[in-house]
Amino acid sequence: MKIAVFPGSFDPITIGHVDLVARALPLFDQIVVAVGTNTTKKYLFSLEQRLEWLHQVFDRYPQVRVEHFPNLTAHYCQRIGARYLLRGLRNGSDFDYEKTISQINHIVGGGIETVFLIAQPEMSHISSTIVREIIVGGGDASPFIPKEMHITI
Ligand code: ADP
Numbered sequence: 001m002k003i004a005v006f007p008g009s010f011d012p013i014t015i016g017h018v019d020l021v022a023r024a025l026p027l028f029d030q031i032v033v034a035v036g037t038n039t040t041k042k043y044l045f046s047l048e049q050r051l052e053w054l055h056q057v058f059d060r061y062p063q064v065r066v067e068h069f070p071n072l073t074a075h076y077c078q079r080i081g082a083r084y085l086l087r088g089l090r091n092g093s094d095f096d097y098e099k100t101i102s103q104i105n106h107i108v109g110g111g112i113e114t115v116f117l118i119a120q121p122e123m124s125h126i127s128s129t130i131v132r133e134i135i136v137g138g139g140d141a142s143p144f145i146p147k148e149m150h151i152t153i
Pocket of ligand 1: 014125127
């Protein structure tokens with residue numbers, strides 16, 4: 001069974017994330033959308049809130065599971081028998097960052113391969129960072145987030 005982990009902060013999930021998972025569905029038997037814990041990051045939304053939104057969006061896909069994990073992504077993959085990581089590339093800075101992490105995960109995770117999908121042009125400007133700024137600034141983030149999400153902070 002081909003399992004891919006799509007790891008991220010999803011703080012919050014955007015339509016860019018959803019598009020990436022939808023496009024990766026034909027490539028894998030199962031995709032685990034997994035919220036990691038990055039000790040250097042401060043999150044706007046609680047883990048519970050982020051997981052609730054991910055369930056709202058992905059529970060309709062039988063091939064997709066929503067999980068969360070502590071510590072290293074590579075060890076999590078090994079624990080659940082996933083040999084692939086899924087990541088998106090929006091631009092050159094995504095590439096520079098992802099290249100190193102992918103090489104490290106390949107070593108730490110005993111051969112885990114990262115599969116990259118290039119963001120669709122109409123999604124490549126969308127990031128959780130921008131969405132957080134809009135929300136904190138009191139703007140309307142609805143063009144960038146799944147329609148089933150209702151944000152209150
Ligand atoms: P992290 O904190 O690990 O970067 P994110 O939640 O910001 O997690 O992103 C998770 C993954 O989703 C990353 O691989 C990122 O490149 C990808 N991603 C985010 N936004 C988009 C988008 N608009 N189009 C395609 N991929 C995206």
